[in-house]
Structure formats: structure tokens, C-alpha cells
Amino acid sequence: MRQIAIIGSGPAGYYTAEAAQKQWGDEVRVDIFDSLPVPYGLIRFGVAPDHQSIKGVSRRYEATSLSNNVRFVGNVMVGRDVTIAELQELYDAVVLATGAPHDKKTGIPGEDLRGVHGSAAFVGWYNGHPQFAELDPDVSGQNAVVIGNGNVALDVVRILAKTRAEFHGSDIVNHALDQLDHSQVRKITVLGRRGPHQIAMTPKELGELGHLERANPHVDPADLPPVEEDAALDPGQRKSVALLRGFTEIPAADREGKSIDVEFDFYAAPKALLGADGKVSGVEIERTRLEGGKAVGTGEIYTVPAELVVVCIGYQTSPIPDVPFDEKNGRFANEEGRIRPGLYCVGWARRGPTGTIGTNRPDGFAVIEKIAEDVGDGAAKPGGEGFDRIASERTLAVVTFDDWHKIDEAEVARARDGAPREKFVAVQDMIDAARS
Numbered sequence: 001m002r003q004i005a006i007i008g009s010g011p012a013g014y015y016t017a018e019a020a021q022k023q024w025g026d027e028v029r030v031d032i033f034d035s036l037p038v039p040y041g042l043i044r045f046g047v048a049p050d051h052q053s054i055k056g057v058s059r060r061y062e063a064t065s066l067s068n069n070v071r072f073v074g075n076v077m078v079g080r081d082v083t084i085a086e087l088q089e090l091y092d093a094v095v096l097a098t099g100a101p102h103d104k105k106t107g108i109p110g111e112d113l114r115g116v117h118g119s120a121a122f123v124g125w126y127n128g129h130p131q132f133a134e135l136d137p138d139v140s141g142q143n144a145v146v147i148g149n150g151n152v153a154l155d156v157v158r159i160l161a162k163t164r165a166e167f168h169g170s171d172i173v174n175h176a177l178d179q180l181d182h183s184q185v186r187k188i189t190v191l192g193r194r195g196p197h198q199i200a201m202t203p204k205e206l207g208e209l210g211h212l213e214r215a216n217p218h219v220d221p222a223d224l225p226p227v228e229e230d231a232a233l234d235p236g237q238r239k240s241v242a243l244l245r246g247f248t249e250i251p252a253a254d255r256e257g258k259s260i261d262v263e264f265d266f267y268a269a270p271k272a273l274l275g276a277d278g279k280v281s282g283v284e285i286e287r288t289r290l291e292g293g294k295a296v297g298t299g300e301i302y303t304v305p306a307e308l309v310v311v312c313i314g315y316q317t318s319p320i321p322d323v324p325f326d327e328k329n330g331r332f333a334n335e336e337g338r339i340r341p342g343l344y345c346v347g348w349a350r351r352g353p354t355g356t357i358g359t360n361r362p363d364g365f366a367v368i369e370k371i372a373e374d375v376g377d378g379a380a381k382p383g384g385e386g387f388d389r390i391a392s393e394r395t396l397a398v399v400t401f402d403d404w405h406k407i408d409e410a411e412v413a414r415a416r417d418g419a420p421r422e423k424f425v426a427v428q429d430m431i432d433a434a435r436s
């Protein structure tokens, strides 16, 4: 019997549990820990609330959780309630599937001004993450700037641009919906430090911007490389660039009556966030040009006004004491998922924040191969029974998968019209629902 602890119940964690089941069937026991009382990590707190079909993947994780040899161990913070060293005593393998929950910093002056938010915080706010429920972003100004040219930047633009009606069927939390109802944002500038050929936006997500009720996307035709150069792009990127080209050709009649402008500003590197009285008021930008694929400053400086700035330039993993960390790449130092025998990482904690949800599946299977090499038939460790003893000694309020079902039912029951659920945003409310 092998005993495996997985830390993190997002896609990487669940695909690893599924891989363990496929590899060993009944000869493995898996405990999936999460610091929150609710499972699914990025699916619940990262995937945009208006992308419900993507969230449907959680049904697959539920199937994994309902099997006899996998347990969800919620509301247990590894590092606070139990240490990695203790888990390594109890389990043959400990797998860090902790994702990349922290924002990368731009390192430019003004990042701490009020009104400047990292995407982890802003996305967490509209997705009801307990840590960010109180963020209270100020949407009373007319100008927002979104820094970054990835899919998270697109999510943020959509959330700022959509009408209440367009959120029908989404699980955006009520506190965000209510605040966005009063939004005065009329212009959203999207800053890319490189050009249209270098965007990290995928076609489906970029295409959505062309179909919003009240928002007009704008691209300066002068920023687009000659069309024949698109042939060298991979097919997905070519589609995305074609969409940007399409945005330059939207007929004036189709733009009429739309109150929000989404301006793509390419070759635009933020140099400083400007402020007055501790509150952001604008972004100082340096025009760039590409040299060998890299953005280099041209010395041309200009400013755009901004009362709200959302920095969407990628994420990093949280370091854990005594676990080697790769600072440069913002992930655990590892070789193909092995940190050291007995301790592993998967998903964004292994690779950094890249790829789609599905990319985590092969990751999970690959790490199980490493574990199989290292642990053989298992060392007769106590696994979950040992953890349960610690939990009882420390009176930890562990939330099980059955408890999660109660939280789930309560969230579904209190959903507004057309919404799949209304999430609890306070940990205590989740626990109360679990115990009811």
C-alpha cells in the first residue's frame, strides 16, 4: 500500500490523484489537502465566472473524490496546522500542487498605491476568494489600465466591460456584481510591452471581446505587422492576430451606442504608476520596439490617466520553509516534478504559471511515475490514519468531501436567478454550512 498526500485540490492535485488511482488501483490511499474548506482551487477561484463550461471539469475531480481510496481534507493549512516534515513521516510521498497564487511584481515605482491591484487579488475578488473578498476596487473613475497581454488580462477586461445582464448564468459573486453595477469605467487601456505577434491571448478568449454589449475593442492599425508576416505564426496565434486585425475594421455603425472603449496599446512598457494622495492617477509608459523578440525602450515617454490599474503579468508559487525554491521562475526547484525523494511538485508549482487546465493532466501522470520509482510498494506508513490522530490532538476543524457537498448544496440554494451558485466568501460561513 502506498500512502500519498497531495497539497492543493486544484486541477494539478486532482489529476495527480487520478493518475495514482490508475497506477495502483486499490493499492494506494490519497489524501488531498486544501487550506480552504472548499475544493478545486483554480477552477473555483481562478477560472472566470462567465466561463462556466470550463468549470464543468470539476465533475471529473468529483468522480475521483468519490472513490474509496481518495479523501478531501479541507480547512487544513500545511505549514500552520501540520508541517511538510510531519506529512513526510506519515506518507510515502507528499506532492505539492499548490499552484501559483501570488502576483509577480512589475518592480516599477507606485505599485503600492491605492487603486493598483494584482490580478490574483482582483480575480480573487470577483471569484469570491476569502482572502480578497474585502478588496473593494474603486470603479468610480472613468479610466482603467490593465497591464499584460495574456488571458488573465482578457478576463479582467471582460469583467470590467460586461453589463449585469451579460453575467447571467455566471457565478460572479454578488459583492462584485453590485460594485460593478456602479462602475463609471469608460475606457480600459490594455498595455502590451511587445507587439500583436507576441500576445499570449488565445483566440476564443480574444474573440469574446468583439461581441460585448457595450464595449468596443480598438487596435491601432499602425501597430500591426505586415499581414504576410502572420504566415510564420502558429495557427492559434495567427487566429488571435487575425482577430486583432478584425478589431481595426469594425464598422462605425456597429460601434455606435457602446459606452466603453477597450484600447490595445502595444509596444507600451509601464515605467511608473503615478499617484496623488496615495491613490493611483495614471501610468507612465515608455514606447518600445522589438529587438530580437525583446521589448527595448525608445525613450519616448507618455502618460495615460488611470484611477484603477490591474496588473496581469503572471503569477508565482509561495515558497514553503525547507523546500528548495527557484526564485527566477517562481516555482519549486525540481527535476521533472521530483524535489527530493518523497517530496514532489506538479502543475504551476512545478512548471510555473503556463498552459491550460488540461496541461496539468500529463504532469500528474508524470509525477506518479517518479513516485512509483521512489516508493516501490510503500513503506507501511500510517497515511491518513496518522494524520487523523494529529488532527484530533490539535482539534483541527477538518472539512470532508461530504461536508463540501453540504456547502455546495447551500451555495446552490442561495444562488441569484440564473446563477449556478452564490459562493460563501467567508471561511466561517463555509464551515457553518458544512456543520449545518
Ligand code: NAP
Pocket (backbone or CB within 6 Å): 051, 105, 106, 147, 148, 149, 150, 151, 152, 153, 155, 192, 193, 194, 198, 199, 200, 202, 205, 269, 270, 312, 313, 314, 315, 353, 354, 355, 356
Ligand atoms: P501570461 O499568459 O504569462 O501573460 C502575461 C503577460 O504579461 C504577457 O503578455 C507578458 O508579456 C506580460 N508581462 C510580463 N511581465 C511584464 C512586465 N514586467 N511588464 C509588462 N508586461 C509584462 O499570464 P496570465 O495571463 O497570468 O495567464 C497565466 C496562464 O493561465 C496562461 O497559461 C494563460 O493562458 C492561462 N489562462 C487561461 C485562460 C483561458 O484559457 N480562458 C484564462 C486565464 C488564464 P511578455 O510576453 O512580453 O512577457
